[in-house]
Amino acid sequence: MSAADFRQEVEAIVKSIPKGRVMTYGQIAAIAGSPGAARIVGGIAHYGDSDIAWHRIVNKRGALASGYPGGRLAHKVALEKDGVIVSTKLSVKIKDIIWWPKLN
DNA sequence: CTGATGACAGTAC
Protein backbone atom coordinates (compact mmCIF):
# COMPACT_ATOMS: atom_id res chain seq x y z
CA MET A 1 0.00 0.00 0.00
CA SER A 2 1.42 3.34 -0.98
CA ALA A 3 0.92 6.40 1.15
CA ALA A 4 -1.47 8.00 -1.32
CA ASP A 5 -3.83 5.07 -0.85
CA PHE A 6 -4.68 6.37 2.57
CA ARG A 7 -6.52 9.20 0.92
CA GLN A 8 -8.51 6.86 -1.32
CA GLU A 9 -9.36 4.70 1.66
CA VAL A 10 -10.63 7.69 3.57
CA GLU A 11 -12.74 8.85 0.65
CA ALA A 12 -14.19 5.37 0.16
CA ILE A 13 -15.05 5.10 3.84
CA VAL A 14 -16.73 8.48 3.96
CA LYS A 15 -18.76 7.58 0.91
CA SER A 16 -19.93 4.46 2.73
CA ILE A 17 -21.39 6.45 5.62
CA PRO A 18 -25.17 6.17 5.30
CA LYS A 19 -27.40 9.21 5.56
CA GLY A 20 -28.21 10.13 9.11
CA ARG A 21 -25.02 8.62 10.52
CA VAL A 22 -21.57 10.08 11.24
CA MET A 23 -18.03 8.88 11.94
CA THR A 24 -15.13 10.37 13.86
CA TYR A 25 -11.85 11.43 12.29
CA GLY A 26 -9.82 9.02 14.38
CA GLN A 27 -12.16 6.19 13.59
CA ILE A 28 -11.84 6.74 9.87
CA ALA A 29 -8.07 7.13 10.11
CA ALA A 30 -7.82 3.83 11.96
CA ILE A 31 -9.95 1.95 9.45
CA ALA A 32 -8.04 3.56 6.59
CA GLY A 33 -4.88 2.01 8.02
CA SER A 34 -3.25 4.82 10.00
CA PRO A 35 -4.44 5.10 13.60
CA GLY A 36 -3.35 8.45 14.95
CA ALA A 37 -3.69 10.18 11.61
CA ALA A 38 -7.00 11.73 12.57
CA ARG A 39 -5.73 15.17 11.57
CA ILE A 40 -4.88 13.88 8.13
CA VAL A 41 -8.50 12.91 7.61
CA GLY A 42 -9.39 16.50 8.29
CA GLY A 43 -6.76 17.65 5.83
CA ILE A 44 -8.12 15.34 3.16
CA ALA A 45 -11.61 16.58 3.85
CA HIS A 46 -10.38 20.12 3.27
CA TYR A 47 -8.65 19.42 -0.03
CA GLY A 48 -10.76 16.43 -1.14
CA ASP A 49 -13.48 16.10 -3.77
CA SER A 50 -16.69 17.96 -3.11
CA ASP A 51 -18.61 14.88 -4.24
CA ILE A 52 -18.08 13.41 -0.82
CA ALA A 53 -20.26 13.95 2.25
CA TRP A 54 -17.50 15.36 4.43
CA HIS A 55 -20.12 16.83 6.75
CA ARG A 56 -20.76 13.32 8.04
CA ILE A 57 -17.45 13.48 9.86
CA VAL A 58 -17.26 14.90 13.38
CA ASN A 59 -14.61 14.82 16.10
CA LYS A 60 -14.76 12.36 18.94
CA ARG A 61 -16.59 14.75 21.25
CA GLY A 62 -19.33 15.00 18.68
CA ALA A 63 -18.41 18.63 18.05
CA LEU A 64 -18.60 19.98 14.51
CA ALA A 65 -15.58 20.97 12.44
CA SER A 66 -14.36 24.54 12.74
CA GLY A 67 -12.78 24.61 9.31
CA TYR A 68 -15.87 23.48 7.45
CA PRO A 69 -16.60 25.80 4.49
CA GLY A 70 -18.97 28.40 5.89
CA GLY A 71 -18.10 27.47 9.45
CA ARG A 72 -19.64 25.19 12.05
CA LEU A 73 -23.05 26.66 11.35
CA ALA A 74 -22.92 25.48 7.73
CA HIS A 75 -21.77 22.10 8.97
CA LYS A 76 -24.75 21.96 11.29
CA VAL A 77 -27.17 22.76 8.48
CA ALA A 78 -25.66 20.06 6.27
CA LEU A 79 -26.06 17.48 9.03
CA GLU A 80 -29.62 18.45 9.78
CA LYS A 81 -30.40 17.98 6.10
CA ASP A 82 -29.37 14.38 6.65
CA GLY A 83 -31.78 14.16 9.55
CA VAL A 84 -29.10 14.39 12.20
CA ILE A 85 -30.03 16.21 15.38
CA VAL A 86 -27.47 18.89 16.21
CA SER A 87 -27.56 20.47 19.65
CA THR A 88 -27.40 24.22 20.18
CA LYS A 89 -23.79 23.74 21.26
CA LEU A 90 -23.02 22.59 17.72
CA SER A 91 -22.45 19.00 18.71
CA VAL A 92 -24.15 15.66 18.05
CA LYS A 93 -24.96 12.62 20.18
CA ILE A 94 -22.09 10.48 18.99
CA LYS A 95 -23.39 7.40 20.76
CA ASP A 96 -26.66 7.49 18.84
CA ILE A 97 -25.51 8.21 15.29
CA ILE A 98 -22.00 6.79 15.21
CA TRP A 99 -21.48 4.46 12.27
CA TRP A 100 -19.18 1.46 11.96
CA PRO A 101 -18.85 0.30 8.32
CA LYS A 102 -17.43 -3.14 9.10
CA LEU A 103 -19.45 -3.74 12.24
CA ASN A 104 -22.69 -3.41 10.29
C1' DC B 1 13.30 16.65 -1.20
C1' DT B 2 12.47 19.58 3.20
C1' DG B 3 9.67 22.28 5.98
C1' DA B 4 5.25 23.86 7.51
C1' DT B 5 0.41 22.90 8.21
C1' DG B 6 -3.79 21.23 10.40
C1' DA B 7 -11.97 19.91 9.40
C1' DC B 8 -7.98 15.65 15.67
C1' DA B 9 -6.93 13.18 20.12
C1' DG B 10 -5.15 12.52 24.58
C1' DT B 11 -3.06 14.25 28.71
C1' DA B 12 -2.07 17.73 32.09
C1' DC B 13 -3.29 21.72 35.06
Next chain:
DNA sequence: AGTACTGCCATCA
Protein backbone atom coordinates in the same frame (compact mmCIF):
# COMPACT_ATOMS: atom_id res chain seq x y z
C1' DA C 1 -15.37 20.91 34.26
C1' DG C 2 -13.24 23.72 31.10
C1' DT C 3 -8.96 25.33 29.08
C1' DA C 4 -4.12 24.70 27.37
C1' DC C 5 -0.37 22.06 25.66
C1' DT C 6 1.80 18.39 23.22
C1' DG C 7 1.97 14.44 20.03
C1' DC C 8 0.81 12.41 15.48
C1' DC C 9 1.48 11.80 10.52
C1' DA C 10 -0.16 12.25 5.53
C1' DT C 11 -0.57 16.37 2.48
C1' DC C 12 0.60 20.67 0.42
C1' DA C 13 3.65 24.36 -1.27
